[in-house]
Amino acid sequence: MSPQGRGIAKGDTFRILHVSTGNVCRSPITERLTRHALAHRLGALGLPSGDLIVESAGTWGHEGAPMEANAAAVLADFGADATGFTGRELLDEHVIRADLVLTATRDHRAQVISMGHSAGLRTFTLKEFTRLVRAIDPATLPPLDDGMAERARALVRAAAALRGWLLAPSADADEVYDPYGAPITFFRSIGDEINEALDPVVTALTGVTPPH
Numbered sequence: 780m781s782p783q784g785r786g787i788a789k790g791d792t793f794r795i796l797h798v799s800t801g802n803v804c805r806s807p808i809t810e811r812l813t814r815h816a817l818a819h820r821l822g823a824l825g826l827p828s829g830d831l832i833v834e835s836a837g838t839w840g841h842e843g844a845p846m847e848a849n850a851a852a853v854l855a856d857f858g859a860d861a862t863g864f865t866g867r868e869l870l871d872e873h874v875i876r877a878d879l880v881l882t883a884t885r886d887h888r889a890q891v892i893s894m895g896h897s898a899g900l901r902t903f904t905l906k907e908f909t910r911l912v913r914a915i916d917p918a919t920l921p922p923l924d925d926g927m928a929e930r931a932r933a934l935v936r937a938a939a940a941l942r943g944w945l946l947a948p949s950a951d952a953d954e955v956y957d958p959y960g961a962p963i964t965f966f967r968s969i970g971d972e973i974n975e976a977l978d979p980v981v982t983a984l985t986g987v988t989p990p991h
Contacts, residue, residue, distance in 0.1 A: 791928035794832045796877035797905070798887050802837030802866040804959050804966070805883045807846045808853055809905060809973050810835035815859035816977060820987035830927035831984065834877075838890050840868035849963050853970035874898050878928075879935050881905045883955040900939045904953040909976040911938040912983045914945055923986055934983050 795813065799806035813833045844866035851861035867873070874880065874894050880902040882888040891902045903911070915937045921930045947953050955973060958966045982988055 791926050792830055792832055793878045793928035793931040794834065794876050796873055796880045797833070797835040797882075798838065798869060798880060798891060799835070799883040799955075800837050800839050800887070800957060801844075801959065802835055802840040802868070803844055803847045804850045805955055805957065805969065805973070806835035806837060807861070807864055807866075808850050808970055809881070809883075809977070811854050811859045811861060811864070812857060812970075812974055812977055813981065815854075815857065816981040816989075817985065820981060820985045820989070823987060824923075831931065834867075834873070836867040836869040836873050838869050838887055841866040842868045847959065847966075849958070849961075849966040852963060853966050856967065856970065857974060869894075871896065877901065878932060879903075879908075881908055883957070885953060901935055903938065903942075905955060905973065905976050905980075907942075907947065907953040908938055909979055910947070910953075911941045911945055912979050914941055915983065917983055917986060920983070920986075927984070930986070931984055 797806040797809040797813070799809075810833050817831055817833070846861055846864045846866075854861045869891070871894060874891055875896050877898075878901060880891050880898060882891060882902065882904050885904055888902055888904050888907075892899050912934065915934065919937065920933050923930060955969060955976075958969045978989060
């Protein structure tokens with residue numbers, strides 16, 4: 780099958796929702812870095828990234844607020860686009876629509892799950908999901924020919940099945956700490972953490988390793 784035909788035959792979509800507190804620092808960085816990485820990897824194959832919809836919201840989200848300036852600066856460091864972003868408060872409809880919810884901390888994860896909507900099996904902290912994804916053999920996932928959404932849903936199911944077996948090495952290993960109000964140097968360290976955590980996730984979703 781031609782590259783243009785791969786991964787888009789079913790017209791299906793898969794929604795990734797990133798959640799932090801204010802939706803002006805961590806989750807915007809994660810949302811836009813995810814979009815950037817997906818476009819970069821899939822672009823190398825001539826594939827669109829539209830099958831995977833990436834959004835974000837905050838448990839105490841500043842509705843309509845701009846991204847923090849330091850967060851936008853971090854995105855610029857990675858060549859990602861910060862334009863047009865506005866903060867959102869996390870609503871039931873966001874959780875209902877999401878196929879995968881990735882949170883900054885365990886507290887955020889607990890808040891999402893407490894909203895109901897059978898969110899437990901598709902809600903992880905970002906670093907937790909990364910740890911689980913690293914343990915999944917990509918050969919066991921559907922190929923891109925079956926559609927990006929189908930591959931992504933299989934990845935979430937596999938990660939959920941591993942959760943009780945592959946525990947965090949420490950209490951704070953799954954946390955991405957809040958840089959709000961911190962200097963740009965701390966924002967950049969958080970940006971590096973997020974980018975490192977996203978790398979194996981995007982690789983698993985797309986089947987494309989990062990170019991070096």
